[in-house]
Amino acid sequence: MLLLNTLGLNLQKIKIAGFYIGIVLLAAGCNSKKTTGKESQAIRAVNEKEIGTGKNTVAITGATIIDGNGGEPVYDGCVIVTDGKIVDVGKNGVVKIPEGAQVVDAKGRALLPGLIDSHFHLDGVKDLPALFLQHGVTSLRDPGAWIEAYDGERQSGKPIPRLFLADPHLDMFPPAYPKDAYVVRDADEAVYQVNKMADRGASVIKVYFRLPSGIIREVCNAAHKRGLPVTGHLEVTEAMEAIEAGLDGIEHITSFGLSLQPQIEGEKYRQAVLADNNARKQGRYDVWKKLDVNGQKADSLSKFLVRKGTFVSPTLGAFEYQSPAEGETDTVRLAGFGQMKAFTGKLKKDGVKIVVGSHSMITYAEMGWAYQREMELLVDSGLSPAQVISAATMENARFFRIDDRLGSIEKGKIADLILVKGDPLKDISAFRNIEKVMLNGVWVKGK
Ligand SMILES: [Zn+2]
Incomplete structure (x- = not known):
């Protein structure tokens, strides 16, 4: 009896201890995940399979x-790829070449990591993603199109880049691009859509300029719970206010x-654009021409962006203006665009994370070459070629949240590689x- 009693007491103690351990584990579990509701998911290209x-x-x-990591290049190097993965990197003659290797x-x-494009629009141009792949872009993100808009490209039979899609961007009435927008009327509607988009395979959420x-x-809270970054095209919402609200990228x-x-x-500009979406098209050049891109406001914004770790995709190609060979120069546009480049250069100099986004169809690039044009414009803005290369690869991989698998030439990473002639x-x-392009260990350009 005594024995039983003692045993009972001990069992009781064990139960109590177990209960407390359970609580501790539960709390630890909550802390490590920081999510409630639906599980967050890894970022996946919709066409991965x-x-x-x-x-x-x-x-x-x-x-x-x-x-892609920005370090010293390896001259006379050697990279070994097996089953779609990079298995060795180093100096030629030091790295062992397996028997039977091609x-x-x-x-x-x-030899570089495949280029990553953070701002690609299909714009109904057939075979545009396939063309970009031939020009070295192995991953692209469309920040605002229904996932179905890419069905034709995915079924074309042609090799295309990894597609990271947003589903439509979130906007409010009246939307600037109704076809590519999901119009929300309050935060509940927006949050509901974020979860729907995540369920459908979106890898990013984009907010458009009418969202306050x-x-x-609320959008950022919902997206982050699902493991998705949020990026925004702002125009009438002030950037620091929007970043404080949770935006990861601009x-x-x-x-x-x-x-x-x-x-x-x-406020004048804001009201003009709120009244008419199109007021921004010329209005932004008028605004930029007059800005002090090295003044106090610019400094504090730049510091803020560094502190917040915000990614910035300038898409300079979308705003480029060149004096025409004939006819009159639009001096407002010319000066305004010069200021946009100057500010981009300043941000990089201050340590802001700049990435490459092509905008895919732009005035001063032949079809398929917008990405290359954007790289050139970033160099024009004051970035070094080495900085532009990191912005095009590893920095964009971080922005996409795929840097554990892509964005650099390192052992264990996926073999998305390009061979470029010249330096x-x-x-x-x-x-x-671009001479050769490898996607997932397969040569899709050059054999
Ligand atoms: Zn765009």
Whole structure:
């Protein structure tokens, strides 16, 4: 009896201890996940399963390896790819080439991670993603189109980049691009859509300029719970206000116009755009021409962006203006665009995370070459070619939240690689000479 009693007491103690351990584990579990409701998910390309995987071993030898991380290049390097993955990287002659490997002599070439485009629009142009892949873009993100808009491209049979899609951007009435927008009327509607988009395979959420910061906050909370970043095209919502609400990225350098103006001027612009979406088209050049892009407002904005770790995709190509060979120069546009470049250069100099977004169909690039044009414009703005290369690869991978698998040439990463003729560290226009492209270990351009 005594024994039983003692035993009973002990059992009781064990039960109590177990209960407390359970509570502690439960609390730890909550803390580590920081999510409630639906599980967050890894960021996936919608066409991930449709992309073939290389089944053989390839050795790329003799190239200058620029790994995307911004370090010193490896001259006369060697990269081994097996089953779609990078399995070794180093100096030629040091790295062991497995027997039976396909050896690709890449002397005089630069080997880089596939380019990542953070701002691509399909715009109904058939085969545009396939063309971008041939020009070195192995991953692209469309920040505002129904996922179904890409069905034709996915079924074309042509190799296309990894597609990271947003589903429509979230806007309010009257939307600037009704076809690519989901119009919300309050925060509840917006949150409901964020979850629907996440369920449908969206890898980012984009907010458009009519959304006020109160709704942006709810959108960001909902998206972050699902593991998705949120990016925004702002115009009438001030950038620091929107970033405080939770934005991870800013599309278009023009999204900072309101932050850099005296508030009275800014309010005039805001009201003009709120009354008519199209007022922004010329209005933004008028605004930018007059801005002090090195003044106090610019400084504090820049510091704020560094502190917050915000990604900025300037999409300069979308705003580029050149004096025409004939006829009159629009001096407002010319000056305004010059200021956009100057501010982009300032942000980079201050340490802001700049990424490359092409906007895909732009005035001063032939079809398919917008990404290359954007790289050139970033160099024009004061970035070094090496900085532009990191912005095009690893920094964008971080923005997409895919940097555990993509964005650099490192052991264990997915083999999305490009071979470029010339020295892109000296001349960024070398990216117009893409000789070979490998997607998931398969040569999709050049054999
Ligand atoms: Zn866009």
